[in-house]
Amino acid sequence: MALPELSVAFFLQIFVIVGACRAMGWFGKRFLDQPQVVGEMIAGVVLGPSLLGLVAPDLQAAIFPKDAKPILYVCAQLGVGLYMFLVGLGFRTDHFRLNARSAIAVSLSGMAAPFLVALALTPWLLGLDLFGKGITSLQVTLFMGACISITAFPMLARIIHERGLTGTPLGSLSLSAGAIDDAGAWVVLAIVLASFGGGSEVAVRAIVGGGAFAAFMIVLGPKVLAPLTRWAEREGRVTQPMLAVVVMLFGLSAWAMDAAGMHSVFGGFLLGVVMPRGVLTREVRKQVEPFTTALLVPMFFAFSGLNTQLTMVNSVDLILVATVILIGSVGAKGVACWAAARATGQDNATAMAVGTLMNARGLMELIIINIGLQKGIIGPALFSMLVIMAIVTTLMASPLFEIVYGRKARAAGALGQLHEEDDAASAPARPSLR
Structure with a gap:
């Protein structure tokens, strides 16, 4: 064409x-x-x-x-990367520090239990000819563990945003655990890809390179970005040159994570997290968010949908396999995340909400299984089953969240809105952006 x-x-x-x-x-x-x-x-x-x-x-x-x-693929990646940058701008590091113990425990538990389920399912799945030729039991366990343990990080962020929970302890805890969870899943995927002929450098680059970049951003990022923040404070607004610098930094951060073998969304998210709060972050959000959510993010969903074929699950045996995978995935991750949150001091409602949110797989799952299909790790039938699991667990998230946390969420959202209004009332007036 x-x-x-x-x-x-x-x-x-x-x-x-x-x-x-x-x-x-x-x-x-x-x-x-x-x-x-x-x-x-x-x-x-x-x-x-x-x-x-x-x-x-x-x-x-x-x-x-x-x-x-x-x-469409390039626009889709730009959209989800920019959206995760916006999520990072709303991320409350003070809440993360308060919930770090819970976030790490929830994340590790939410990975360990699904990997045990993957280990138990591996002999059965291998006997059903659902994987590519020459794949070993270890490769099956690692790949299925990554698929079952992953969290729909972008979708989780949007659910939290639409429920008015951005900046609340639950929102920060869920986002923190989801970020750690997904980073771990991508590292495991890199190891699987390395074992398929990509070479050990694929796994080493993902673990060392991604970790080094994250450490650099967390430790030195705020200092590097401080002059840009002071510039915005002096102007009282974000000018086009300032926005251009932010876009350049976003591109560099997304490229760094992609080059490391992780996913670009983590680069965008890290940049948003480490940006010093103030006029810069507030006004950048106002300028970037409408276009991103109205156009670019839908392109991400459309591109993923173009690679999804649900009609492959067309027999009783395959439906049974899909059902077992779904039940095992939901039970392992949901219960493990709930138990970890409770064990680290969260109340029951918050712990159940965390387990519900972490159980949504969404399109992060679709990204992983598309890679698996492309590389010949899984066949079309298993691909379709995992798509069904991703859709069902995502559809479950919102209704279950309303049941276990709805009333408390509305109260927390109203309180967060009140705090935002108080902050806006006490902030100095700024020139309107054109």
């Missing part, structure tokens, strides 16, 4: 993706009491081969030609 034709397809995709995501998001909130993010995830699957490609394959191919997928 020629470049002019690709541009025409791209603009049509913008129309279809944004429209579908807004419509499904509205439907989910209005009739299913699901957050906007869940509707957007479903919209991505609907636009893919699982529904639109099934009932109108010619139309789906015309809107999403194969040649245009690389462009």
